Amino acid sequence: MDRRRIDELDGYRVIMVILVSWFHIWQQSWLTPHIGSVSLDFLVRAGYMPVDATILLSGFLLFLPYVEARLAGKPEPGAGEFYLRRVARTWPSLALVTLLMLLCSALPKRFYRDAGTMAGDIAAHLTYTFPFFERFYQRTALGGASWTIAVEMHFYLLFPLLARGTKRHAGAVLCGMAALAAYFRGWCIWAMESYSMVVNQMISFLDVYALGMACALVYPRLRDWVQKLDGRKAVWASCGATGLLAAGIWGFCAVLRRQAQSAGYDMIQAGQMMRRPLFALTCAAILLALPFCIRPVRFLFGNRLMRFLAGISMNYYLLHQNIAVLLKEHGIPYSAEELPNQAGDLAWQIKYTALCFGLSLLAAIAVTYLVEKPCSRLILRLRSKPGARKQENNP
Secondary structure (H helix, E strand, O other), X not given: OOOOOOOHHXXXXXXXXXXXXXXXXXXXXXXXXXXXXXXXXXXXXXXXXXXXXXXXXXXXXXXXXXXXXXXXOOOOOOHHHHHHHXXXXXXXXXXXXXXXXXXXXXXXXXXXXXXXXXXXXXXXXXXXXXXXXXXXXXXXXXXXXXXXXXXHHHHHHHHHHHHHHHHHHHHHHHHHHHHHHHXXXXXXXXXXXOOOOOOOOHHHHHHXXXXXXXXXXXXXXXXXXXXXXXXXXXXXXXXXXXXXXXXXXXXXXXXXXXXXXXXXXXXXXXXXXXHHHHHHHHHHXXXXXXHHOOHHHHHHHOOHHHXXXXXXXXXXXXXXXXXXXXXXXXXXXXXXXXXXXXXOOHHHHHHHHHHHHHHHHHHHHHHHHHHHHHHHHHHHOOOOOOOOOXXXXXO
């Protein structure tokens, strides 16, 4: 196994992002997926939950280089380099999406009542602060999926300090993060009637990040143990990991099925907060099992196609919901029905869904290679350590 990269996590990332995008497209199309007579309605109805899986993956990938450095007795990544890389990776794409939505949606609709409100919305998005303001988070025309990037940036600000704290007191730091998130969500459910402004705040994900970091502590030791196995023991280890993967997927789907039964906006968000720890555990099982599964499973998740799709996944995520909304607003593709999703226009639903996925993929490729990567390289010229190695798997 390559210590520098975990190829199987490319497939993990891609599948989770696809599930979230499927949910957002389903919100517009109402096309319920089936496999024969088996309904997959729960996958789209609770398709917002896999965002937590990408949060857990982020915690894992951010912390893994620190763990590897400690085990090898090498210097840990510096905070300045860390912050610069995070901004270089996320800000160009966020700025572009904000600009495009301003020009394609907000201004044509005359969305803002005055220039001050428009300037505030733009500034809040470009500084990752809009989730703190109801006006710029719940009622914005600048992008529905951008909040995840903002939450990630809020965690990035704390991460070097948290990583340093784990050097001597890993258990205390990770348990403290989990306890704070649990207390926050519990207090919100007990004291509030509406959860729109709290369900997706960074503090509400702290235990998910902590679990991802805990997986990073376990993975190198597990990898080194597996590498020492040979013959029958190695086969049994692969079979055991594949069994753990199957159990994780079963648990993953079971939580989604239960969450999909929630009715009413507030109950959906309350259920999301209450089920977050259990759901994160199923995601952690999948994450830890994948690199050690039988070879066909590892190839399915870790191949060139998955690596390519993982590389454009951030921009795909940022763009897909905006593209879906704009297409529907402009009547693309055409339907004779005024509300084709409610009328059950199956031909329109299929064409619309395919168009949303296809255009989002093409747009993500263009933004990744024409904007994100060139701008990122330009920003990284300012870094203090020009020879520093790029972090793997693009957390």
